[in-house]
Amino acid sequence: MRLYGVLAAAAVITGTLISLAQAKEIRIGVTPGSHEQVVEKVAELIKTKGHTLKIITFSDYILPNQALANGDLDANSFQHVPYLEQQKKGLGVDLAVAGTNFVEPMGVYARTVRSLSDLKEGAKVAIPNDPSNGGRALLLLAAKGVITVNPSAGMTPGAADVTGNPKKLKFIELDAAQLPRSLDDVDIAAINTNYALEAGLNPLKDAIVIEDASSPYANIVVVRSKDKDEGWVKDLVAAYQAEDIRTFIRDTFKGAIVPAF
Numbered sequence: 001m002r003l004y005g006v007l008a009a010a011a012v013i014t015g016t017l018i019s020l021a022q023a024k025e026i027r028i029g030v031t032p033g034s035h036e037q038v039v040e041k042v043a044e045l046i047k048t049k050g051h052t053l054k055i056i057t058f059s060d061y062i063l064p065n066q067a068l069a070n071g072d073l074d075a076n077s078f079q080h081v082p083y084l085e086q087q088k089k090g091l092g093v094d095l096a097v098a099g100t101n102f103v104e105p106m107g108v109y110a111r112t113v114r115s116l117s118d119l120k121e122g123a124k125v126a127i128p129n130d131p132s133n134g135g136r137a138l139l140l141l142a143a144k145g146v147i148t149v150n151p152s153a154g155m156t157p158g159a160a161d162v163t164g165n166p167k168k169l170k171f172i173e174l175d176a177a178q179l180p181r182s183l184d185d186v187d188i189a190a191i192n193t194n195y196a197l198e199a200g201l202n203p204l205k206d207a208i209v210i211e212d213a214s215s216p217y218a219n220i221v222v223v224r225s226k227d228k229d230e231g232w233v234k235d236l237v238a239a240y241q242a243e244d245i246r247t248f249i250r251d252t253f254k255g256a257i258v259p260a261f
Helices: 002-022 034-049 063-070 081-091 131-143 176-182 193-198 231-240 243-253
Strands: 025-030 052-057 075-080 095-103 107-109 124-128 162-164 170-174 188-191 218-224
Touching (some): 025 063, 025 231, 034 052, 034 075, 034 095, 034 193, 034 231, 063 075, 063 081, 063 095, 063 218, 075 081, 075 231, 081 095, 081 218, 107 131, 107 193, 124 176, 170 176, 176 188, 176 193, 188 193, 218 231
Parallel strands (some): 025 052, 025 075, 124 188
Antiparallel strands (some): 075 218, 095 218, 107 188
């Protein structure tokens, strides 16, 4: 019995040591607004796995991937697959998708225009200046019949791919974070939900048009490719995709963002 007790105690100690060895401080980069709110909830859940999240907030879409590739972050959550693919080509970084989290439907906002049909000839239209989100904005306008775009451009059409523009709209490309502040100077602006929420805009009430939940632009958790199969990555994704997070997203954002898992 004594030997059994000693062995049992040793097993408990060994298990504890293994658990401690697997525990990790995960440095995760996010953008303000919904991503920051969700990751704070994720940080609470992942503690049960022994990990802690160090949340680092970025005000743009460029630095989080650079910081991840450079080793200053362990993961990030702010982007969708088309943007990641564009960044991988542009920056030459070796990053991988670890899992999905939620969809932030892009909306079109305006101060004075109540519908897209009210747009006058030559109206100014602000869109994000990165290829993936700018293309997303153009595809949204095309889906609503305002313009047509060349289908060969795929998911990332640019202004040069606009093949039909009956109202001769003028496209103004701005940094995504600056778009809410452009509303006083343009007729409409296509704004990512995280920046809309940060600016006090309600996507469900204030957007004159908005993507639906079938949008292909689900946001993703991204890590370096060499880390993709690590245990802490699986724990991070599991926390993001937990039922508690699904409930939190639904209760907090009331449909302004929707779970993608």
